[in-house]
Amino acid sequence: MPSLDDYKGQMPAWCPGCGNFPILKTFKDAVVELGLEPHQFTIVSGIGQAGKFPHYLKCNTFNGLHGRTLPVSTGIRLANHDMIVIAVAGDGDCYGEGGNHLLHAIRRNINIKLFVHDNQVYGLTKGQASPTSMEEMKTKVQPFGVLSEQLNPMALAVALDCSFAARSFAGDISHLKEMIKESIKHKGFSLVDILQPCVVFNKINTYEWYKKRVYHIEAGYDPTNRIEAFKKALEWGDKIPIGVIYRNNRPAFEERMPIIKDKPLIKQGFDMSKIEAALKGFY
Amino acid sequence: MDYSIKIGGEAGQGIQTIGDTLAKVFSKTGYHVFTHQDYESRIRGGHNFFQIRLSNKPISASRNKIDILVALDKESILLYKNELSEQGIAIYDSSALRQKYEGKKLLDVPFETLAVEHGKDRIMANTVATGAVLGMLGLKLDILFEIINDIFRKKGEDVIKGNINAVKAGYDFASKNCTDCSFSIKEPAEESLMLINGVEAIGLGAISSGCKFYSAYPMTPSTGILNFMSEKAEGYGIVVEQAEDEIAAINMTIGASFAGVRAMTGTSGGGFALMVEGLSLAGMTETPVVIALGQRPGPATGFPTRTEQAELMFVLHTAHGEFPRLVFAPGTPEQAFYLTNKAFDIAERFQIPAFILFDQYLADSAWTFGRFDLSKIKYNDYRLRGNDFKKLGSYKRHAFTDTGVSPLAVPGDARHVVVTDSDEHDEEGHIVEDAETRIKMVQKRLLKKIPLIRQEMSQPILYGADKPDIVIVGWGSTYGVMKEAVDALSPPRPPLIKGGQRGGIAMLHFSEIYPFPSSPKFLHILNKAKKAICIENNATGQFARLMREETGYEFKYKINKYDGRPFIIEDLIGEINAVIG
Ligand SMILES: Cc1ncc(C[n+]2csc(CCOP(=O)(O)OP(=O)(O)O)c2C)c(N)n1
Ligand SMILES: [Mg+2]
Numbered sequence: 001m002p003s004l005d006d007y008k009g010q011m012p013a014w015c016p017g018c019g020n021f022p023i024l025k026t027f028k029d030a031v032v033e034l035g036l037e038p039h040q041f042t043i044v045s046g047i048g049q050a051g052k053f054p055h056y057l058k059c060n061t062f063n064g065l066h067g068r069t070l071p072v073s074t075g076i077r078l079a080n081h082d083m084i085v086i087a088v089a090g091d092g093d094c095y096g097e098g099g100n101h102l103l104h105a106i107r108r109n110i111n112i113k114l115f116v117h118d119n120q121v122y123g124l125t126k127g128q129a130s131p132t133s134m135e136e137m138k139t140k141v142q143p144f145g146v147l148s149e150q151l152n153p154m155a156l157a158v159a160l161d162c163s164f165a166a167r168s169f170a171g172d173i174s175h176l177k178e179m180i181k182e183s184i185k186h187k188g189f190s191l192v193d194i195l196q197p198c199v200v201f202n203k204i205n206t207y208e209w210y211k212k213r214v215y216h217i218e219a220g221y222d223p224t225n226r227i228e229a230f231k232k233a234l235e236w237g238d239k240i241p242i243g244v245i246y247r248n249n250r251p252a253f254e255e256r257m258p259i260i261k262d263k264p265l266i267k268q269g270f271d272m273s274k275i276e277a278a279l280k281g282f283y
Numbered sequence: 284m285d286y287s288i289k290i291g292g293e294a295g296q297g298i299q300t301i302g303d304t305l306a307k308v309f310s311k312t313g314y315h316v317f318t319h320q321d322y323e324s325r326i327r328g329g330h331n332f333f334q335i336r337l338s339n340k341p342i343s344a345s346r347n348k349i350d351i352l353v354a355l356d357k358e359s360i361l362l363y364k365n366e367l368s369e370q371g372i373a374i375y376d377s378s379a380l381r382q383k384y385e386g387k388k389l390l391d392v393p394f395e396t397l398a399v400e401h402g403k404d405r406i407m408a409n410t411v412a413t414g415a416v417l418g419m420l421g422l423k424l425d426i427l428f429e430i431i432n433d434i435f436r437k438k439g440e441d442v443i444k445g446n447i448n449a450v451k452a453g454y455d456f457a458s459k460n461c462t463d464c465s466f467s468i469k470e471p472a473e474e475s476l477m478l479i480n481g482v483e484a485i486g487l488g489a490i491s492s493g494c495k496f497y498s499a500y501p502m503t504p505s506t507g508i509l510n511f512m513s514e515k516a517e518g519y520g521i522v523v524e525q526a527e528d529e530i531a532a533i534n535m536t537i538g539a540s541f542a543g544v545r546a547m548t549g550t551s552g553g554g555f556a557l558m559v560e561g562l563s564l565a566g567m568t569e570t571p572v573v574i575a576l577g578q579r580p581g582p583a584t585g586f587p588t589r590t591e592q593a594e595l596m597f598v599l600h601t602a603h604g605e606f607p608r609l610v611f612a613p614g615t616p617e618q619a620f621y622l623t624n625k626a627f628d629i630a631e632r633f634q635i636p637a638f639i640l641f642d643q644y645l646a647d648s649a650w651t652f653g654r655f656d657l658s659k660i661k662y663n664d665y666r667l668r669g670n671d672f673k674k675l676g677s678y679k680r681h682a683f684t685d686t687g688v689s690p691l692a693v694p695g696d697a698r699h700v701v702v703t704d705s706d707e708h709d710e711e712g713h714i715v716e717d718a719e720t721r722i723k724m725v726q727k728r729l730l731k732k733i734p735l736i737r738q739e740m741s742q743p744i745l746y747g748a749d750k751p752d753i754v755i756v757g758w759g760s761t762y763g764v765m766k767e768a769v770d771a772l773s774p775p776r777p778p779l780i781k782g783g784q785r786g787g788i789a790m791l792h793f794s795e796i797y798p799f800p801s802s803p804k805f806l807h808i809l810n811k812a813k814k815a816i817c818i819e820n821n822a823t824g825q826f827a828r829l830m831r832e833e834t835g836y837e838f839k840y841k842i843n844k845y846d847g848r849p850f851i852i853e854d855l856i857g858e859i860n861a862v863i864g
Contacts, residue, residue: 010713039698044538047705055704055713060694062541063704063714064534065564071531075538075546078522079496083542083695104527259522266543266693268520270493275657278487278515283311283477283654 002037004028009056014049019170019196019207020117024056026173027115030180041084044073046098048090048124050117050196067097070105073112080266081111081254084184091118095131095151106160106189110253113183113190116153117170119198120205127201137204153193154233158226158246163188165233165246169195169214171207175242182244188252195240210240217243224248284469285338287346288416289363292355295327297409301353302333303649304413304430309337310478310651311426313471317342317763318480318649319849324503324587330358339469343615343650343763347853350466351419353412357382360389370465374415374457376408387463392456402449410446414453419464424454477652481645481760482507484616485575488623489547490519491660494573496539496546498524498532503587504646505549505577529554533561533572540570541703543666543693545627549575552594553584559602562636566606568703569634569681569689569728573626578642580847589847590644592759592820595829598638599797605725607732609637610797614762616650618794624660629739631665633732634691640796642820644849645760665691672697679710683723687731737798743805744794747773748787753863754812756838758793758826761818764850765790771856785811793826799833809836816840816862820849 007028014020031041043054047066054061060083064072069087076085087094094102094116105112121137122128128141131151138145157165164186168179176194183190195214197207221243223229229246254260288305290298302318309316314337322331334345349366352359352373357380360373367373367388376394377383383391392415394408402410410431417424428447435442457464479487486508489497497512499505513523522539526532532548539546550558555576565572576598580591598610609629613619623639630637667690672678678699682689689710694701702712707724709715744762747769757765769790791805809815817827817838822845827838842858844850 037698038700039695042542042694042701052714054702058700060700061702061704061712062538062568063706064537064568065560065705068530068534068561068564071526071534072538072541074524074531075496075498075535075540076542077538078524078535079539079542079544079546080695100527101531104531257522259516259520265495265520265522265539268495270495270662272491272493272657272660272662274519275487275491275660278490278519279477279655279657282479282483282487283475 001035002032004032006038007032007057009058012056013052015200017199018049019119019198020049020053022170022173023117023176023194023196024053026176027180028057030177030184034181034184036084041086042076043086043088044069044076045088046090046093048093048122050088050090051093053088053117067093068101069094070098070101070112070114074105074108074110077110077112077254078257078260078265080264081260082264085112086184087112087114089114089116090123091116091120091132092122092130095153103160106157106162106191108253109163109188109250111188113186114192115180116191116193117196118153118193119196119202121198121202123198123201134204152233152236153191154245155230157191158230158233161226161248161250162191162246163248163250164190164244166191166244167193167195167242169210169242170197171211172214172242175216179244186247188250213238213240214242215239217241217245284467285342286336286350286420286466287348288335288337288351288353289332289349289366290353290355291330291332291359291363293328294323294325294331296355298331298333298355301409301413302335304427305416306335306478306649307430308417308422308427309335310476312422313473313475314339314651315341315476316478316649316651317344319345319644320647321848322588330356330362332359339472342767344767344850344852347851351416353416354380356380360384364388372419372461372464374412374419379408390461392453394453397452397456398449401452402445404445407446407449410449411453414450415457418454418457419461420466420468421458422468424450473653477654478649479616479652480507480647480649481613481616481619481641483511484619485623485639485641486511486515487655488620489573489627490515490521491620491657492624492627493545493662494521494547494627495544496522496536497548498526498535498539499549500526500529500532500554502551502554504579504643505551505575507646508549508575529557530561533558533574534564536572537561537565537568537570540572541568541694543668545631547573547575549577551577551579552581552597555594555597563602563604563606564705565636566602566604566608567705570703571630571634572636573623573630573639574636575639575641577646578640580845586847588643590642590760590820590849591845591847592642592761593822593825594640595758595796595825598640599829605729607633607635607729607736608797609635609736610640611638612640612759612794612796613645614759614792614794616645617652617655618762619645620655621659622794628661628663629736631691632663633688633736635732635736640759642760667692668696672699675699680712681708681724681727682710683727686735687727733798737801740795740798740800742800744792745789745805745808746792747789749789750785750811751787751789751808752785752813753788754791754808754815755788755818755859756791756809756815757818758796761820761850762792762794764852764855765792765818767852768855768859771852772859796829799829802834806834806836814840814862816842816859818842818850818855820844
């Protein structure tokens, strides 16, 4: 059985008090509880404060480009779907720079677990607005406040029939742990939007701000009801629901792709003797 | 014997089907064939042509005279009447074109009426035309019947019979009525030849190299590879995924390669522009990828369906930062096949991105060859897998080594983790900021590898006189037309001067372009020549610039063509003669 010792990583370069610390700690607890070994999964991360995440634990890691976690993850899954693939991205990374990939990863329903460290700001580049920044937020670059409407990742996910969409909060680690575990267990694309206070650049959405507003979605809520889920997804402001907002049983892409249905691509050898037949097609 | 057939018409009229079928009949009969296509970026209407040259000797480019013109629209007659050779004849259907033409060179063949009468369906008009061409040439029909049987097997006996009758009707009509037909067909020199175009050859090269993953976004002229790979996906266990955009295509390719399979993507200049950051990612993470880049005339959308060689500088210099890359520019489908294999091998061996740089002309031109030799295909699995990986005491993805090449392990195969980063990283793959590691990583990733990769590069092909006075130089798809120009401009009985005096003309053709092959031999040839001419399908002479950058050699003479069309033999010869004086 793996233990937390197996997951010791580099020294984090995050600011003291950063909402990423509890996410890191909780993630390690979750994978240990799931009995996962570091070599059994790959974290694909982007660029940003969130993107540094995999260096601070131990696991297969592809720390790629800003915005491109999902296509790299897709390539890995298609080549080897025995490998658990977790994409870790910032809100700018995944809802801004890489927005197109999100739409299509949800459509494919490829079995990637996307954890968005949503601090509602660009942390690494020092405080510009992100797609999830609230409209009143003023920054050096948005001196008149954010003029574009705040992106609602949960509503987007429900609209696209995302097979698993949940929200959690870095300040509620037992909830977060459950969401991470649920997500990893889910067979299909899963989006977990994690509210993550940025103590340096986001003076609006602080720990206090979130704590006053977040509430656990009531028992009895049916996350498979898409219409109800859409209503739930639209809640934001005085009350912010956390928990599984929507889920369905769409079969994952890997199960539908005939070439790899029975065996991961990586396990299918290369048979040179079959090439002669392809050559024959030309004479 | 050397005949050219041109089929002209609107998009959607089926000129490609007639062209492909005729080319197949000729190659299966054992004739050498060269086809080239000219089409507009539209699905219906406009004007397109398909040109086929056939001979009993090897050929490698198109000529400017036509012996048989199949005109499916009026435009074809208007445009190509003057291209007809002395014995050239145009066939057309006056009822379909609603026009009757006078003159010995224009033969009215009722394609549609014959199709209805003999094939029982107007749709077989093109089949009648195909039969008519064979009738004019006096070729036997049995091979065409075989092809028809193959194509229509699923559609049933009636369709097969209808088509066969339509062919016969066209054949008989032409045999009887083409009183001015004076073609004399020689016996073919070979039994039967393989017929393959550039994109098929790249695809075949990829599957022969164990490529397991192909992701792309459709863009002419690379879409043919996407089609080919999709067609082979099931039989050869290849995952083919149409990405949401080219950024995704290259990042998926990198992901698949990181996970442990051979992976490739393909695009054209505009799509490649979107891939550029991903190219740099492959460079930094030392992830092997093969990129097939099909050039078409730019800037921007340019001429979507035409040809140009204007992305050499782009492919060599694009992407931020310094990292090694491999660039091959095949001159023929045969070279495309073997070079794609070599690209996969070197990409994986040195863990770098490798390019197959081609263009619309090579993509769509079909050539005949003997058989490709699968024993020349190299397949070495350079990855660290399974037990070999398990048995290591420790593992560092980017370990410093003498060659700069670190072990490329398959994540998940052992308990060691595989870590890589687009940030500068240490041997384990973790982010660093220090200068010392940076210097060592640049040396490992770039400086140590480049000389080793350069050793793998073959010299350019020298064709023609061995101590030439005149040297024509080119790269990529101009190989065939330059070769024919050398043949045409060489003295009739070849090496007058082997080992002896200087004289004559030769071609230097580069298909292995970067790292630029080390130079003394070809540089000697260039320096000794009276005139060396760099021939390129672009406006500025990009290869000439590369030559100067790499060797200091400066071309005094250049022939550049940038109208979006390929070089045609006679035109090129004319331009070469103008330089020679
Ligand atoms: C192509 C590209 N554009 C811009 C950047 C600069 N950049 C790095 S991170 C970032 C935004 C970070 O915001 P977010 O994704 O929300 O991550 P956070 O730092 O807040 O965790 C930007 C703009 C980059 N690295 N690459
Ligand atoms: Mg952020």
